[in-house]
Amino acid sequence: MHKNPTPPAEITWHAASDQDVMTRLDTRPDGLTDGEITERLQRFGANTLARSGGTSPWLIFWRQINNPIGWLLLAAGALAVALKKPTDAAVVFGAVIINAIIGFIQEYRAGKAIEALAAMIPEAATAIRNGQSIAVSADGLVPGDVVTVQSGDKVPADLRLIRVKNLLVEEAALTGESLPVAKRSDAVLADSPLGDRFCMAYSGTLVVQGTATGVVVATGNSTELGRINALLNQTTQLETPLTRQLARVTTGITVAVVAVVAVLIVFGIWIKDAPVGESLMVAVSLAVAAIPEGLPAVITICMAIGVRRMAERHAVVRHLPAVETLGSTTVICSDKTGTLTRNEMTVQVAWLQGHEYRFSGIGYTPDGEVEHDGVRLTTVPPALHELLSIAVLCNDSALRLEGDSWAITGDPTEAALVVAGQKAGLHANEFRSRHQRLDVIPFESDTQYMATLNRFDGKNRILLKGAPETVIDRCDLDKAGQQAVHEAMATYARQGMRVIAFAQRRDVAAEDISPGDVTQDLQFAGLLCMIDPPRTEAMDAIRVCHSAGITVKMITGDHPVTAEAIGRQLGLLKHGQGALTGRDLQGLSEAELQSTVMSTNVFARVAPEHKIALVQALQAQRHVVAMTGDGVNDAPALKRADIGIAMGITGTAVSKEAAKVVLMDDNFASITAAVEEGRRVYDNLIKSLAFVLPTNLGLACILTASMFFFPTVQVDGVNELLMAMSPSQTLWINLVASITLSIPLAFEVLEPNAMRRMPRSPDEPVFSGFIVARLIIVALLMSAAACGLFLWEYFRIVGPEPVTTARHALALAEAQTICVTSITFTQIFYLLNCRSLRDSLFSQGVFSNPSLFIGIGILLLLQACFIYLPPLQALFATAALDARAWLYAMAAGAIVLPVISLDKWTRKHRSQNMLSQ
DSSP states (O other): OOOOOOOGGGSOGGGSOHHHHHHHTTOOTTOBOHHHHHHHHHHHOOSOOOOOOOOOHHHHHHHHHOSHHHHHHHHHHHHHHHTTOHHHHHHHHHHHHHHHHHHHHHHTTOOOHHHHHHTTSOSEEEEEETTEEEEEEGGGOOTTOEEEEETTOBOOSEEEEEEEEEEEEEOHHHHOOSSOEEOOSSOOOTTOOGGGOTTEEOTTOEEEEEEEEEEEEEOGGGSHHHHHHHHHHHOOOOOOHHHHHHHHHHHHHHHHHHHHHHHHHHIIIIISOOOHHHHHHHHHHHHHHHSOTTHHHHHHHHHHHHHHHHHHTTEEESSTHHHHHHHTOOEEEEOSTTTTBOSOOEEEEEEETTEEEEEOOOTTOOOOOEEETTEEOSSOOHHHHHHHHHHHHSOOOEEEEETTEEEEESOHHHHHHHHHHHHTTOOHHHHHHHSOEEEEEOOOTTTOEEEEEEEETTEEEEEEEEOHHHHHHTBOOOHHHHHHHHHHHHHHHHTTOEEEEEEEEEEEOOSSOOGGGGSSOBEEEEEEEEEOOBOHHHHHHHHHHHHTTOEEEEEOSSOHHHHHHHHHHTTOSOTTOOOEEHHHHTTOOHHHHHHHHHHOOEEESOOHHHHHHHHHHHHHTTOOEEEEEOSGGGHHHHHHSSEEEEETTTOOHHHHHHOSEEETTOOHHHHHHHHHHHHHHHHHHHHHHHHHHHHHHHHHHHHHHHHHHSOEEEETTEEEEOOSOOHHHHHIIIIIIHHHHHGGGGGOOOOTTGGGSOOOOTTSOSSOHHHHHHHHHHHHHHHHHHHHHHHHHHHHHHOSSOBOHHHHHHHHHHHHHHHHHHHHHHHHHHHHHTTSSSSOTTTTOTTSOTHHHHHHHHHHHHHHHHHHOHHHHHHHTOOOOOHHHHHHHHHHHHTHHHHHHHHHHHHHHHHHHHHHO
């Protein structure tokens, strides 16, 4: 009778011995029995990740309508139906549906990260059960199962390794560590961070070399992958600064419209003695006029144009509002490997006999030179040639040219050694063919070295490479020599370099080698020191970010020394500053964490929960945070950040689904380009909003003036309210004219100072005071011109005689048509002034945006159809205008051009005078 195993969450497995793990999980080397498997499946559940229920498409669609403006439009449409105005009702409901479809398309693809996470768990595994090795379904694994893994396998559950043979595991998705991790079976300290738990293999990671046997210590939601899954489920996506501000604007519009509508209904019925139906139709018209129905379409189209531009600069946007958020980013938290660095190990230094040799060039491209004391070497010294010979021959990797780029086969560290050799003239294939390998002792994580036996000029030679401590112990160095080597190692380690040592034994008689042949009396050859170098373009991009008022922080799972060295090269750390680790962050209060995250720019060995905590601490300081990442461990923080940016090349499916932007070249410089485009999009979006909203305010003013100041006309003895526009005509202006003219503003060129100004505050209103004042000026000019033309045209047609129904209908149609046309011309002339909100309409260059003139031409064509096509005349109750009416409408609309130009000139000169004082 077996006792119950200890639940996985109740023990630190990486700190427990092999035997303790077996005892606590009540298992054996020959595995569990069928009965034990059944019982544990019932107790611990299947080895799968919990999935949250997805939002149904209908609920997403309804969410687009379920807002104050949506309800107000629905009420206006329903009122039009009740008043037997089917055309107006159809147009209003059509506007609601169009906006809902646009919002639905934006949101539908969200929330796929959990499904991608679940796909990381392999479908099959090899387990030892009932004393036999069998293939089992991975979802049937339980704590206590004994599992074997080999090269190419995905680890099926969290394993405590008990037997290891040359095992290397790629853990970048979980830890951010750029290189495969050598595993061993010895326990580690209980407080070791995830990246230093060498006796563990975690679910979803990839075995790249060797074999191992391990005991399952956690399955499903109890694994590290499951813990990240839970964080992802708990993490909420934030609204963007613009959506928050627009929500306030739309709420304010809704409240104002409801209040004004109530006043107008009361005024029409009780003061002007108008019929109830007519008064209610005025209310419908005002609601439709004041609500910017075209606003969602304008915002979406502006952002979609930004999406296309960003894609051209290698940043693919998955969530439209992210376009604008990038422009308001104040802090970028970046991963290190592959984003700020090349993810290509590069040998930079060779140290031997107290001399230092430097290699130029970066990455796997074998172009570079060898320098000594700043002088380029034309011939390689014999001692350096011997060191590089060992590096190339005691090596299983290869370098190959694929098209215009170089690629590697094998371990990245070994490939860097091959590249260094080729820079010194040692071409691996040719050199290996001249010095035949006779035997090899492969690298193993327990021994920390690799040895080969090669033939040199008819004699055999043992070549050794490995961890410096391991190699030095096998060499015949005296105390002074050992001290010199250790000092050199410490120097290069402080620079964040990975140090590898080399040794050899000449004139070996044997034709094969064993571990006993490399235990002592080897000749020390030297050190080769390498690093994953920073991208040159990343350094430039960081400088651009700093000039734009954006702080860059590096958050990585890599070793603190490496992170600190890279941080200094990138200019992220000043003199005296250092890197903090995830362990340093534990136990800090909320206030301490906020202070720490503001004063530190490099964080290393951080876990997923640390990344979320850092993002939240920055957001608590009112920062707009962009977070980059490529691993599963990054996904919760990517989702929590204001803007999550995943890597397109090295990124996991989980990180890409959690992010709003994907970089197709994994390059930090592309983030800077995206920020630049984001600022351009925001500027052009504000221009579009500054263009659209005066029309709504003007339409509301026109209808309010109609109710309060237009006379009531008796038509065949019945009181009729004179309304300058019908609901369908106001929708024509809102949805057709406004959108047609606002879209070209999205193509305006980048403002000259866009990347030299500080990011705007998340709480900054969408419109500054001077823009609000301009909206009011334009709305008043528009409404005065439109109302004046309407009244003049209406009473010119009806004349002094009693008004008949036929004459009233004719006069009303022509007057409303000239009113709408004058508003259209006001929009056209105001559009020219919106190309720059502060400078003259020529400041951007007259023809720098040809789409502007295309938009004007399209609108004039549509307006002609609105006036002259019989189907549209019937739908919108319009009438044909003569040339005289067109000229009057154009003249009325042109008033806005000199007035706004004068306003700009006055404000600019006033600002210059204040600065000069």
